[in-house]
Amino acid sequence: MIGLWSVPLLFALPLALGILSLLVAPAWRARLIFIGLPLLVAASLDVLAGLATAGPQVYRLGDWIAPLGINLVVDGLAVGMILMTTLVASLSALYARVYLRDHPPASSFFWPLLWFLWAGMNGIWLAEDIFNLYVGLEVMGLAAVGMVALRATPQALAAAMRYLLAALLGSLAYLLGVALLYGAYGTLSMAGLQEAATNNATTQVALALIILGLLLKTALFPLHAWLPPAHGGALTPVSALLSALVIKGSFYILMRLWLVLGPEVTPELTAQLLGVLGAGAVFFGGWMAWRQHHLKQLVAYSTVAQIGYLFLFFPLVTNTSPEAARLAWDGTLMMLVAHALAKAALFLSAGNLILAVGSPQISHLVGISRFRPMSLFSFGLAGVSLMGLPPSGGFTAKWLLLHSAILSGQWWWLIVLFLGGLLSAAYIFKVFRMSFREGPQIDRSVTPPLTLDVVALVLAASAIVIGLFAHLPLHWLRMGSMLGMG
């Protein structure tokens, strides 16, 4: 059986490392990454090799058949997300090992939380069972809340508490929806639901609860208020992990469920509404990002904006031609992956700039271009992808979404794509304008360790490279997708 060991190891290994890092002395916690990262990279690549040679697989845990047992689904989408997680989380871990040296000992709890977070995310990517997804969401969400609280200042604790309440409310709404679906169809397996679900009051109420819960967890406008303090106020590697990966978890579930329930159940009106909220997020998030004075708050609001593009998926795949739906699928996933890489790079390079000037204020960046060109270059490269300029991943994604919008005759989304790009340019250039200005404010800067700059640069470069070679990842991501593209 393909992936017999590598599939469960994707979550079992981080769980084991999480426990281990709790038992060893604090000084050893960070060093566990030298065991963990190679093994997780190997497991991820093995799963990819399995997909490339044998196609999509179903993994039956405990050898029980769903709906009695729990299945895992190893299709292109799941494997794509796993690889994205492995890349971003590994690089963030390397960054954190250096970054956390100058922080109080309590921050070494970052390591057990990181491993649990990783296990939760891989659990979500692989899940095929809607209750199992709930448990995965809880593992990921609680680890994320704990990471936000690590800084332990009153502001960080308030942000973490707000995040916890939002996450819990979201999970509970999702769980209510799951309970209704189970009551109506007697199965928790997505494959079972795909066959059994019909359009009736119970399904619609369940769908509404699930959508609301997941929107709150994804922080889609206007349910985004918890995100900027949580993501902007956390330790830098935590911000990168949360913005790049964690919010994608709940979006991923919504995307899968939407396709599982199919066009008979998913109302076109809801799809358009989700698109409109996405558009609102792009405009509001971009505008708020431009108005920020703190660098990391700016990056956090940029996340609020970028989430909006992902939600154009729903109007573009619901009751549209297969060709338009395929382009929307490709575009959304390219957007998701490119944003993960670019946003992690943006947060990490912003963290480097803050370390260099010793202040989170954007106005204190005056003249920094002379001292930290490399940090600024990573920031710029990541910005290119966020703005959607060629040849980045962000450009490819917008190009595909644009084609999908034209093909399906929904020209109004073009305005969102165009104006959203302009707004991103406005807030990215705001940082650049300040850093290239010559001023008396600083005459020297702290030099952060080289590792920090290199990690940010690698992530930023990947966000560009993925746009140049978009063909191959998109081919894998399509394998076994529910849009019937083989």
Next chain:
Amino acid sequence: MSLRTVFAGLLCLGVIIALGWAVLERPMPEENLPERVAEAMPESGVEHPITAVLLNFRSYDTLLEIAVLLLAVVVALALREAQPDRPEQMGLDNPLLRAVMAWLLPLILVVAGFLLWAGSYQPGGAFQAGAVLAAAGVLLRLAGVTTAWLDNATLMRAGLALGLLTFLGIGLLVMLPGVPFLTYPAEHAGALILLIELTLTLSIGLTLISLFRLTPPYADDPDDARRQETPKP
């Protein structure tokens, strides 16, 4: 009544009506899962369907739930280490309380053991037994009894991790013949489940005790902390 309260009230009312509507209009499921569980019971290694679902058919869910419990303690530990506060002043030094405790503790332990054992053929199991065990720990704490092993951080962490580690280890070990994760061999399923439940009981009990012990003695919401920081005039 503020506008916010009215809005929240209307929202709750809307959700209640929608839920009621959804439940009343519910179609009858075609899939009969309880029947499938009943059919598979002989292979599960236990006699009670709930235990079979929790620790065999859907054991992966339970594994992740245990991870959530451990995670909660990790977060509590991190927060407590970041904010060392005043020496703990908890516990009533009352001879009567101690005398009652001497009677209660053995009883609690017996009840916990019974609940664990009962789980294989009637409602019960690791979660319930662990909760009862935790009650004993909370009582000890309230009575001000200090025990060396509860205050030993290393031992405590080992105990906390034991359940998840055993669960994970068994899940991986059974794969050696070439079967998927968590596939217990039918002839040993009962023994393996009992072993998992035994360690889970201990770890769940310690998890709840830890959460209780790690709670700071005063309410420390951020507003409170800010008030303490501001210098008195």
